[in-house]
Amino acid sequence: MRHRFGRRVCITVISVGALLSSPAVPAVAEGAVPASAANGSGPGYSDDATLRGKIISRLQHMTVQEKVGQLFVVEVYGQDASTVSPTMAARNRALYGVDTPAQVIDKYKPGGVIYFDSRRGPDNVQDPRQIATLSNGLQTAALSQRQPIPLLISTDQEGGAVVFRLVAPATAMPGNMALGAGRSVTDAHRSAEVIGTELAAVGINQNYAPVADVNVNPANPVIGVRSVGEDPELVSNMVAAQVNGYHDGGVATVAKHFPGHGDTATDSHFGLPEVTHTREQLEAIDLPPFRAAIAQGVDTIMTAHVVLRSVDPSGAPATMSQPILTGLLREEMGYDGLIVTDALDMQGATSTYPPNVAPVEAFKAGADQLVLAPQMDVAYTAVLDAVGSGEISMRRLDESVYRILRLKMTRGLFKDPFVNVELAAKVVGASDHLRDEQLITDHTTTLVKNDSDVLPLTRDPQRVLVTGWGVTTTTTLGNAIGRRGQTVTVLETGTTPSQTRINQVVADAAHSDLVVVSTMNAASVNPITGLPTASAAAQQALVKALLATGKPVVVSGMRNPYDISYFTEAPTYLATYGYTAASMESLTRVLFGEVNPVGKLPVTIPHANGSGALYPFGHGLRYDG
Template sequence: MSFAWGKALVALIILAPSPAAASSPLAGMTLEEKVGQLFVVEVYGQDADTPNAGNQRLYGVDTPAQVIEKYKPGGVIYFDARRGPDNVREPRQIATLSNGLQAAALRQRRHIPLLISTDQEGGAVVYRLTAPATAMPGNMALGAGRSTRDARRSAEVIAAELKSVGINQNYAPVADVNVNPANPVIGVRSFGEDPALVSRMVAAQVDGYHAGGTATVAKHFPGHGDTATDSHFGLPEVTHSREQLAAIDLPPFRSAIRAGVDTIMTAHVVLRSVDPSGAPATMSKPVLTGLLRGELRYDGLIVTDALDMGGATGTYPPDVAPVEAFKAGADQLVLAPQLDTAYQAVLGAVRSGAIPMRRLDESVRRILRLKERRGLFRDPFVDPARAVTTVGRPEHLADAQAITDRTTTLVRNDAGLLPLGTTPRNVLVAGWGVTTTATIGAALTGRGHAVDVQETGTAPTQARIDEVVARSAERDLVVVSTQNAAANPQQRALVAALLATGKPVVVAGMRNPYDIAYLGAAPTYLATYGYTAGSIESLVRTLFGEIRPVGTLPVTIPKADGSGTLYPFGHGLSY
């Protein structure tokens, strides 16, 4: 669908005030249309009108536009090819898809535009748009930088690029306080372990996303930062008392609410101090209605985390999960499995009186109100040509690198090896990450060093370790990258074997900074909190003294045996 055609369509539909606009939010809507607004769905493919087998498999229709026509959902969420829907390739294509989906929504009887969402948190863990989109540093990196100005600018850049391609809601910022070093799902997605720091950063990012033009979603309420189970695969339990909850988990959400956050996302976690029944927060009325609506006085949109995650599906069948989440207080239901079943279950619950019509109207009113605030009733379309010039624009890339340069943390420099200086060296680059090691190697080569890159993966075999150690004999410096070495003894064995050669070794923790606790003999260690190209460039700049390391730890590094603190919150060296 052309941009010009889309503008003409919106002009025809909304020259007069829409009867579905927030000023008259529910006038004339059928029950089926109201229930449709509750659902956020995924669609398969890169074009609204091109058939894709994924849509037929899930929904019994061929094209993304037909999914919108069939269910009249309130929102769509984009994914990249890793999950399957493969919606996001390059700016013009994404913008064209967004326009096509909005056109399909506006062709419906009530002409209600879509919330089009994605997860673009920053960093290298949870993201959907790749190059040419700007890769801003992740949240823990921003926490290491301590700058609310940088956090705000990072969000503003992400939002501006998303808005240009028609994505009007970002499922960010993460408001979880990561107080558990073993947390398998949050970790570097959090700004850190200090509630005050996380609160400041969350507020700054809410402001930044709004400045860039997207709606915001603080997640994952009531807090996913102290769990040791990944809710994608199981149901974690947060054992915090009400006092701990108030001191640790809730402050960032209170801060987000004060900053005007549009939406809060639920967590599939059990919190017995609020709901002794053991129901996940997503399906808990004491958590969503009692705590969030009542105690925190939040009247914005509540959206579930994905209902196809193990934390929801393990306990609640497809016809039960959406009804229970809605009855608990959620307004929108994300990725409900077996959508036909889920839709009919909610519809039936309203018809039977299990969900009062007044309760349904409250949620639909909130959904329409957000769409009105984002200007979607006035004009939901974007210009694909402008998207091309906005995504990855030079000033965005420059800001991303400058911000990232203020986050790298020098944790240990016991032998005084760093900075390395400019003398050419023979360097072995080893460790985790095909792209990571190659990018480090290229950066070193570009600075005149002779480099041998030997990527060893997440769990190198002993034979591979022996091979890499043998290659180090010809080199006078080793740079080795780790990724979650705390859970991968083979990575720890590689580092230990390289240290045993007596060669100077620099260890770079490319994700969780906690790796150093398991690499006790490593005298030189830096934390990057991510492995974007900008993170790697910042790492190499720091190695050679081109920039000073100024990041400080946003989390405490405990000793591996649990006997105390190895490095405290706020630790960081410089030169």
């Protein structure tokens, strides 16, 4: 195939625009079709035999440039595909040299787009009509190219209050650890189905969920409540149910973060963590949920920027590790679906691999799609250059593009990638979705400790002080308690309450009959010193000061459930695993005995000194014994 690349010997001096406009149309490399397609088998791809001819025909008519474009998943700035917004256009120009999202599609012909909210910057998601209109506009741009290939439009809508993009009126289903506390695969399936249905309605056809990590490290700074829990069997069962639920909702699924991010003390957004599990621990703890997802036909698996020397002694992050992605995932585990990288602009990738190296190394390791490659022109040219030089073979390129096209055909995107804008507004936040949101959330709240029998509360009027972390959280909780006939004062203290603020809260507690205090990761420790972080220490001081008043105090951990390990003298403690409005309503229902707490800890709560279990996995109190 040397003749196909003969005029690209000096490819680095050609502009990206010129590369994209080249008319070269190479044939499909011999042997490029993945194994499952060759025999019509493979997890989740029973249709390979019927789709194979269509996919190969597409491949045969694609240029190398178009194939390389399919490998990339990009972010675009703006709420409309073609409108030139000065602020958003400036961001698009800085990244891509063009003004609008549609122009980004026209320039690179990427295989996918990922939506973000305003917290990251792209501000793609405002309301159902706007999101659906943006999706339709992007698909129109994709289908207007020389080779009309629809987009995978994705987002991170994991459920819960940590990693989500769509807000109200979208339904805020509970997060993974909350579902783990509920123990119901039916609830896990329905939760994913609702999320999937609402995403599909606005044109998002791929959700970067479920999280398949097993959180065995209480100090994990990035996974925590994003995981179902610490038990591989429980995580596997819930992940399998979610894969099916998302499919029933109409979206493709992405199990993440392979080979497992549940035992790390470093956030891969800001560094490169190392998982020290032996091969035996990996098989027993980390891999079962991914095997379960594969068995249920998961469409995609996302890599982790973690070092795993028991599989790859070189110390390369899994995203760039051929022994992990190709050797373990593809060859040993038999997975032939799509592999996507975690974001390549995270420090776990960029700290070691420059922009022209990371995408090439990830692709060579076995990834099919490259998510959020920094310096897109550099990344695109680097991959195209590697194909031209033979560093990446045409066979390898065609294998990945085959998988990408197969997923798009399997999900029906070639037939019709568009959505009904008006219908989207009716589907998102539908009444039955909101009903099930609250019902499922009511199954998750865990009563960990009730030594003083303060709970359940009666409806007798009391003066209740609601304090602790979270402006919206404390206000929402205070309003819910107030609706039960209580006189409520709300004094929010922030993540790191000052001593002055603690004194103010203690003074108000003296005039209250009951105190309800929320905490947010009050068990967090500095990974270097092993001591509580400043935020955690301040929250612990707040709780201890309130307990010292002698007033009845109810403590609720609003995120990771481990907080009580640092104030074991608290007589009453609950875990909600999240702080959505439904979580606060569920907590209030449990406080007043309207709902019998049925949640069970999906993780062990250790003693603060690490000497053993303060509360074991599966612990949970009920009012009826």
